[in-house]
Amino acid sequence: MNQDPFKNDQFIKSKLDEYHVEIPDIPIRTKTKRWDRFISYLGSPAKNPIEPAVSTTNRLLLVKTVPLVGAAVLTLLQVLVLI
Amino acid sequence: MSNQENEWMAAFQNGDSDALEKIYLVLKGPLYSFIFRYTRDEQLSIDVVQDAFMKLQRNKHQFNPEKGRLRSYLFQIGYRIMIDKLNRRKKWQSILPFLTPLPKEELHQADRMTIREAVARLPDIHRSIILLFYYHDMTHEEISGILDIPKGTVKSRIHHAIKKLKEELGEDINESRSL
Structure with a gap:
């Protein structure tokens, strides 16, 4: 290294110095526990896939009524077929 | 050591x-x-x-x-x-x-957020270099070995990374100078 690239950037240096990281307790692992990691991955918080559908009152109402309407239509169809 | x-x-x-x-x-x-x-x-x-x-x-x-x-x-x-x-x-x-x-949302002091965000916003290729060079005192040769890139590229990317950091922290620098 011939010269310090931060020589003229003391402010950047001082800012970088403020970035501290807390080191957690990390046990040394001697065996791979793929199953544990898979379970932990499955258990990690994830986005709700139907979040956009229930974000407003109207959409929530729609989600609740669609199965009822669907069931009614299916029942009607069956009744019509039997007749 | x-x-x-x-x-x-x-x-x-x-x-x-x-x-x-x-x-x-x-x-x-x-x-x-x-x-x-x-x-x-x-x-x-x-x-x-x-x-x-x-x-x-x-x-x-x-x-x-x-x-x-x-x-x-x-x-x-x-x-x-x-x-x-x-x-x-x-x-x-x-x-x-x-x-x-x-x-995960993290709460930190405002100034620390700024540098964290600035580092996080660096492109991957610049972020790794600035971290290795500044925080871990790696030489150009060592960084070149770790990232599998030519030594000359390491040098130029360090300068680009510093430039980008300056841009990211630009407003902060101006604010602190005006105080």
Whole structure:
């Protein structure tokens, strides 16, 4: 290294110095526990896939009524077929 | 310390398991902070540290002290594991987007947020270089080995990274100067 690239950037240096990281307790692992990691991955918080559908009152109402309407239509169809 | 680390590694290569514990105590922190500053993901960083040390144990005889420091060898292993994990994660997230974990909100002092955000906003290629160069005192040659890029590219990317950091922190600098 011939010269310090931060020589003229003391402010950047001082800012970088403020970035501290807390080191957690990390046990040394001697065996791979793929199953544990898979379970932990499955258990990690994830986005709700139907979040956009229930974000407003109207959409929530729609989600609740669609199965009822669907069931009614299916029942009607069956009744019509039997007749 | 570097010679000491290499000596411990030589002892570990000769079957001294206590030497591995010494190496682990000294190097787990630096490796974790590098990965954490790069990814800002605590669990991923812990996994990478553990995987890197497992790989070091498995391939202990591949380390050659004549080729460099143990520290840079371990960082090279850790960096490759991290990139593999991130790529794998991106692939899964593109297939199953609803399994994407929610980003964790962290509360820190305003000034620390600024530098954290500025570092996080750096392009990957610049972020890794600035972290290795500034926080871990790696030489251009060591960075070139860890990232598998030419030495000349390391030099130019350091300057670009500093320039980008200045741009990111630009408003902050102007504010502090005007006070």
